[in-house]
Amino acid sequence: xxxxxxxxxxxxxxxxxxxxxxxxxxxxxxxxxxxxxxxxxxxxxxxxxxxxxxxxxxxxxxxxxxxxxxxxxxxxxxxxxxxxxxxxxxxxxxxxxxxxxxxxxxxxxxxxxxxxxxxxxxxxxxxxxxxxxxxxxxxxxxxxxxxxxxxxxxxxxxxxxxxxxxxxxxxxxxxxxxxxxxxxxxxxxxxxxxxxxxxxxxxxxxxxxxxxxxxxxxxxxxxxxxxxxxxxxxxxxxxxxxxxxxxxxxxxxxxxxxxxxxxxxxxxxxxxxxxxxxxxxxxxxxxxxxxxxxxxxxxxxxxx
Numbered sequence: 438x439x440x441x442x443x444x445x446x447x448x449x450x451x452x453x454x455x456x457x458x459x460x461x462x463x464x465x466x467x468x469x470x471x472x473x474x475x476x477x478x479x480x481x482x483x484x485x486x487x488x489x490x491x492x493x494x495x496x497x498x499x500x501x502x503x504x505x506x507x508x509x510x511x512x513x514x515x516x517x518x519x520x521x522x523x524x525x526x527x528x529x530x531x532x533x534x535x536x537x538x539x540x541x542x543x544x545x546x547x548x549x550x551x552x553x554x555x556x557x558x559x560x561x562x563x564x565x566x567x568x569x570x571x572x573x574x575x576x577x578x579x580x581x582x583x584x585x586x587x588x589x590x591x592x593x594x595x596x597x598x599x600x601x602x603x604x605x606x607x608x609x610x611x612x613x614x615x616x617x618x619x620x621x622x623x624x625x626x627x628x629x630x631x632x633x634x635x636x637x638x639x640x641x642x643x644x645x646x647x648x649x650x651x652x653x654x655x656x657x658x659x660x661x662x663x664x665x666x667x668x669x670x671x672x673x674x675x676x677x678x679x680x681x682x683x684x685x686x687x688x689x690x691x692x693x694x695x696x697x698x699x700x701x702x703x704x705x706x707x708x709x710x711x712x713x714x715x716x717x718x719x720x721x722x723x724x725x726x727x728x729x730x731x732x733x734x735x736x737x738x739x740x741x
Contacts (some may be wrong), residue, residue, distance in 0.1 A: 455456055479519060484532040490516055490523035497672070497696035498525065504668040509659050510693050530682060530692055538689075540681040541612040542730065546714055548676045549595045550698055554716065557595075563588030573595065574626055603629050608726025612672045612678065615639050617685060617737075631712050631733065639737050642683070646699030646738055651689030652681060656731050659691060663710070663724060670707045674699045679730075 479487040496675065498513035511527040518524070531537060533675075565588045571578050578597060583589045589597075600621040602610040602625065611625040628637055659679075663669045676698035683689040702708065702719060710724035 441614065456580065464682055472682035479524060480635060481517075481526055481529070484529050485526050486511070486529040487515060487517065487519065487526055490525050491697040493698070494702065495525055496701075497668075497699050498527070500668050501696075503664050504666055504674040506666050506668055509662060509691070529678060530690070533690065534682050534684040534688055535686060537682045537684040538643075539613075539615045539639065541614075541694075542609050542681065543604065543612050544609050544677055544678045544679055544723050545675060546608050546720075546727050547599055548604065548698075549599075550673070550675050550700065551716060552700075553595070554592055557591040561590055561592075564594065567590060567591060567594040570594070574601065579610045598626075601627050601629065602740055603631075603634050606630065607634060607680055607729045608722045609679075609730050616641070616643070628660055635733050635737060638734060640736070641681075644737075647687060647691060648683050649734055649737055651683065651687070652691060653731065654690060655691040656727065656734070659693075660724070660727055660731065662726070669704050669710070669723075671704075672699050673708065674710070674721050674723050677723070 456727040477489040481487045487522045495516060498510070500512050501507055502513055511530055514528075516523055517526050531539070533602070563583075563586050568579065568583060568587055568589045571589060571594060579589060583593075600606050603625075604610045606629055611628060613621070613623045613625070615621045625637065629635060644650070674696075676695060677693060678695045680692045680694045707717065708720055710721060712718065712730070714720045714722060
């Protein structure tokens with residue numbers, strides 16, 4: 438797949454993690470990002486989105502374009518350069534909808550790689566920035582030693598962060614929501630119980646059974662594709678999200694996004710993505726989380 442060159446965007450070759458919750462409005466389009474780093478994204482031409490280049494994510498897209506999951510990810514159009522930086526060019530999924538509601542769900546039972554844990558243990562360094570993030574959420578979370586140091590180790594912070602949300606209890610968490618009326622919510626760090634998640638999902642779909650059924654069709658199709666995907670069985674999928682979109686015309690869609698932390702497994706290792714994670718087995722809980730998400734959405738439907 439190639440991209441046409443012009444004076445602004447130069448294609449380098451055909452084919453940083455954060456979620457592109459970007460919202461179009463009137464022309465010329467300003468964009469609002471709910472989750473992630475705004476500097477990681479640029480608006481491309483012809484319905485394209487540019488994301489700061491990550492070698493690992495580029496490799497994933499190259500593989501995904503040849504896999505049965507291709508229909509469930511943004512179409513990849515190669516790597517381009519803009520103002521001295523490399524960007525991954527992909528379809529902007531929001532152009533398929535009219536003023537859509539948007540939700541980002543981070544999938545899996547952990548959002549850090551095993552390699553991150555190993556490196557953090559090999560080079561332990563108390564982090565003041567992570568301490569500040571911790572106390573901003575829960576001032577009582579630091580231990581006495583951490584309080585005295587005003588810093589926490591990265592391993593401690595990563596595992597503490599996951600324990601707050603539904604990541605560990607349900608295998609997914611809501612990262613951010615933007616409803617069709619412009620109402621935005623990003624404070625889901627402590628949305629943990631099944632009941633809390635259920636209510637957040639009901640609110641996102643405005644209690645509309647038709648929207649729920651549309652999402653359930655897409656999620657079940659995705660699950661079927663994942664269970665038979667060569668890419669999926671041979672990759673540890675960490676920090677990846679599902680992007681949900683629906684609009685007033687009744688259109689719904691779900692896509693896999695964010696592959697910056699997705700890594701290929703050494704042969705002959707494969708994953709089933711449902712086995713509980715133990716350090717060393719590389720399992721990520723992605724399918725277990727998807728099973729739970731489908732069950733919870735099903736439970737929001739009125740009795741028949």
